[in-house]
Amino acid sequence: MRKVLNILAGLPDAGQGEVFETLAQGRDVLIERIVSRGQRSAEGFWYEQEREEWVMVVSGSATLLREVEGGVESVELRPGDFITIPALQRHRVEWTDPAQVTVWLAIHYPS
Amino acid sequence: MRKVLNILAGLPDAGQGEVFETLAQGRDVLIERIVSRGQRSAEGFWYEQEREEWVMVVSGSATLLREVEGGVESVELRPGDFITIPALQRHRVEWTDPAQVTVWLAIHYPS
Numbered sequence: 001m002r003k004v005l006n007i008l009a010g011l012p013d014a015g016q017g018e019v020f021e022t023l024a025q026g027r028d029v030l031i032e033r034i035v036s037r038g039q040r041s042a043e044g045f046w047y048e049q050e051r052e053e054w055v056m057v058v059s060g061s062a063t064l065l066r067e068v069e070g071g072v073e074s075v076e077l078r079p080g081d082f083i084t085i086p087a088l089q090r091h092r093v094e095w096t097d098p099a100q101v102t103v104w105l106a107i108h109y110p111s
Numbered sequence: 112m113r114k115v116l117n118i119l120a121g122l123p124d125a126g127q128g129e130v131f132e133t134l135a136q137g138r139d140v141l142i143e144r145i146v147s148r149g150q151r152s153a154e155g156f157w158y159e160q161e162r163e164e165w166v167m168v169v170s171g172s173a174t175l176l177r178e179v180e181g182g183v184e185s186v187e188l189r190p191g192d193f194i195t196i197p198a199l200q201r202h203r204v205e206w207t208d209p210a211q212v213t214v215w216l217a218i219h220y221p222s
Binding site for chain 1: 114115116117118119120134135137138139140142162163165167169186187188189191192193194195216218220221222
């Protein structure tokens with residue numbers, strides 16, 4: 001039986017690296033929790049994913065960059081903030097709070 | 112451009128009925144916010160959905176019932192609690208807190 005879990009329970013320290021955990025998955029859909037503590041995407045690295053990503057910051061604080069027509073947009077995310085990143089939109093994590101864990105809920109799904 | 116929204120912003124009163132809002136969707140995937148205030152499933156009504164449902168209570172408080180082998184299980188959900196309801200598992204909302212809104216994040220996706 002699948003039991004009740006809590007999105008903020010059993011949080012890893014994440015001091016040595018981001019921690020990715022699958023919460024649920026289906027055919028071509030992934031629901032995951034990501035815990036960060038101060039990490040950012042590697043210099044010059046941009047995600048460019050084949051699926052849409054709906055992502056919410058559950059706790060903590062982060063800044064994303066994403067490429068938009070005409071430039072790069074900075075997106076600040078605080079608890080409860082969510083955004084949809086379209087498939088193939090280049091984006092990167094520019095900053096996560098080093099003073100606390102940032103907990104993300106990310107859903108990857110086909111367009 | 113799709114902008115940043117907050118899962119707890121613009122909450123409807125929901126006193127006259129549950130409010131369902133689509134946050135994002137893809138091919139056969141739906142991400143929605145549901146706001147309840149004291150509602151429960153109609154007497155004798157059980158959901159029996161063709162897709163999996165991953166559901167989290169973001170704020171408020173609720174009780175689900177679901178059919179399991181050998182009977183019915185009661186599942187209490189508090190903020191941050193989530194559960195995966197398999198496709199075709201019969202379930203119902205038995206209770207939501209009448210004293211505050213309960214905000215659900217629900218993701219429906221193929222098995």
